Amino acid sequence: MMGPRQEAQGALFYDFSLEDPVPRDHxxxxxxxxxxxxxxxxxxxxxxxxxxxxxxxxxxxxxxxxxxxxxxxxxxxxxxxxxxxxxxxxxxxxxxxxxxxxxxxxxxxxxxxxxxxxELLRHLFETVVARCIEEGLVSGQRLAVDASLIEADANKQNSTPKEEWDVRSIDPADAPRAVREYLEVLDHEAFGAASEVDPKFTSHSDPASQWTAARKGPAFFSYSDNHLIDTDFGVIVDVEGTRSIRQAEVGSTRTMIDRVEDKFGIVPEWLIADTAYGSGPMLGWLVDRQIDPYIPVIDKAGRPDGTWTRTDFEWDAENDQYVCPEGHALKQLRRNYCDPNRGPTGKGVAKYRALKLTCQSCPSKARCCPNADFRSITREEHEDARQTARDLAKTDQYEIAMKLRKKVEMLFAHLKRILGLNRLRLRGPNGANDEFLLAATAQNLRKLAKLLPAPAALPKAP
Structure with a gap:
């Protein structure tokens, strides 16, 4: 039998509590x-x-x-x-x-x-990180870092090529908020001072964003969301917004590591990252702080003609020289020269040369320097740190580190697919940082809720 028509009838009083309709497993x-x-x-x-x-x-x-x-x-x-x-x-x-x-x-x-x-949003984020530490989800022993491009709220149709962009023509008094923020960060290492190279295009609505084609597709304006995570449970311990260039992303790593040490006393034993972070200065900074860099080294020592590379020469630190496979020494200085070109370059690179007479009579000259009178090798200032990273890459722990690094990429996938942060809504460096902080806070809270769910409700007494 069909029941009566359902019609809403207003009541004078309701006995209702919001505590009841919200499911216990929500x-x-x-x-x-x-x-x-x-x-x-x-x-x-x-x-x-x-x-x-x-x-x-x-x-x-x-x-x-x-x-x-x-x-x-x-x-x-x-x-x-x-x-x-x-x-x-x-x-x-x-x-x-x-x-x-x-x-x-x-x-x-x-x-x-x-x-x-x-800085309330950073205070909120750090409060949640402190709770993660309190719940035992952060050990601070192994940290991983990476960056992901987030599209900015800017369009190429409203931009200017670098040949026509003149920052001196901007009047801060009449400029929009995002443009004023751009002027404020021109000397900041995460933005204007990260590189002397000007972007190909500059957006009028958000000039601090970076024109990039890093995704190997159509170029767009973007910011980089940099995450520093603890690899135990994938908790984000710090976040920083920067320009979408390698120098700014690498520089933000030092900022984040210093900040988590000052705020939470976390000094990691490992730092895990991809090749973009394997530059000499970055590796040197980590080794000086006694942090093991599980990072692939950026190494351009290979020679396309098949001759001996720098790795074929043995480094003799005690005598400050390289020794070639034939046993001959390559020195930086053999005596005091008045010619400044013979001394240190002042660019963090030293040149080591073999004697011309030695090379000319060497039986392996064809395999060493067939097109030069003598062999020379350049050595970077942080070559010892680079060698430390190379040695770590040969250990079993390195394979573990490369697997743990994927946790950062998983967080970025969650950020874009689940939280929907594919494109920023707010403009300017401050707007980008606000969104990145709120998103990281949400991810950590969801992590806490997943790993430490609410206890099941007890059945009501009859």
Whole structure:
């Protein structure tokens, strides 16, 4: 028998609690146990006025942003609609059924103001990292680093070629916020000072973004999201936004390692990375800090003509010389010369030369220097560190390290496919860092919720 037509009938009173309809195994229930915002008010209190109308609770805005980035809702306008409609979101944000949801404009007002001035989003990220350490998910022994390109909110149609770009013509007083931020980071090692080479195109709307074709496809404007992770459970311990060039990405590694040491006292035993981080200065910096670099070395010592390479010569550190396979010495200086070209280059590279007479009478000249009168070898300033990395590459631990490095790539895949961070919504270096910090915070919270789920609810007594 067909039942009666269902019609909604309003009631004068409702006995209803948001605690009941939210499932016990809902992701937000597990995440909520690890969201500690108790220190947030004291952190940001100095940036509020002591008089005037009360503001929107900053904890509410932060909780809404956590919901948005955990579930890939990056549009703040849509986020407000979803929080208004979804009971689980309301419960997580500590809203009642009748409580109003803040307007979407409140986010941009606070983000460009007190949130950014107080570095609140970094404080939130570091609070979550501290909780991961407390729960035993971070040992700090083996860290891995990598970078991923995130498309910027910029279009080639609104850009200028480098031949026509003149930064001196920009008036900061009339410039948009992203352009003013670009002017502020011209001397920053992660942006303007990372390289003397000007990009092929510069965006008018977001000039700090980098024009790049690194994906071997159509070029686009982008930023690099740099992650430093602990390889035990794949927890992100630091994050930094930079230009999408190798020099800036490598430089951010030093910044992040210094920051986690200052903040959490983490000094890793290993650093795992790909070949982009295998330059001499980077390896030298790691070895000086007694960090084992499990990194492929950038080595251009190979010779296309099949003659002996630098690796065929034995380094004699005690006598500051190379010894060729025939037993002859290649020295940097044999006596004091007034010719400056004979001494150190001052560019972090030293030249070692064999005697001309020795090479001319050597039976292996055809295999060593067939087209030159004598053999010379260049040695970089950080060659000892490079050799340390080469020696580590021959160990069994190196294979383990290369497998652990894939955890960084998995996090970037999760970032783009699950959280939807394929393209930035905010412009400028600060906007990029805000998005990267929120996304990394969401990934760590989801990691905590997955590894330490909420206990199952006990059955109700009859």
């Amino acid at each position: 992701l937000l229930r597990s995440i909520d146990r690890f969201v500690d915002l108790s220190s947030m008010r004291s952190h940001i209190a100095a940036f509020y006025s002591h008089t005037g109308r009360p503001s929107i609770d900053p904890e509410l805005l932060i909780r809404m942003l956590i919901v948005g980035y955990c579930f890939g809702i990056r549009s703040e306008r849509r986020l407000c609609e979803e929080v208004h409609l979804n009971l689980a979101y309301k419960w997580f944000c500590r809203l009642d059924l009748t409580d109003p949801v803040p307007d979407h404009s409140s986010f941009s007002k606070n983000r460009h103001g007190r949130f950014r001035e107080s």
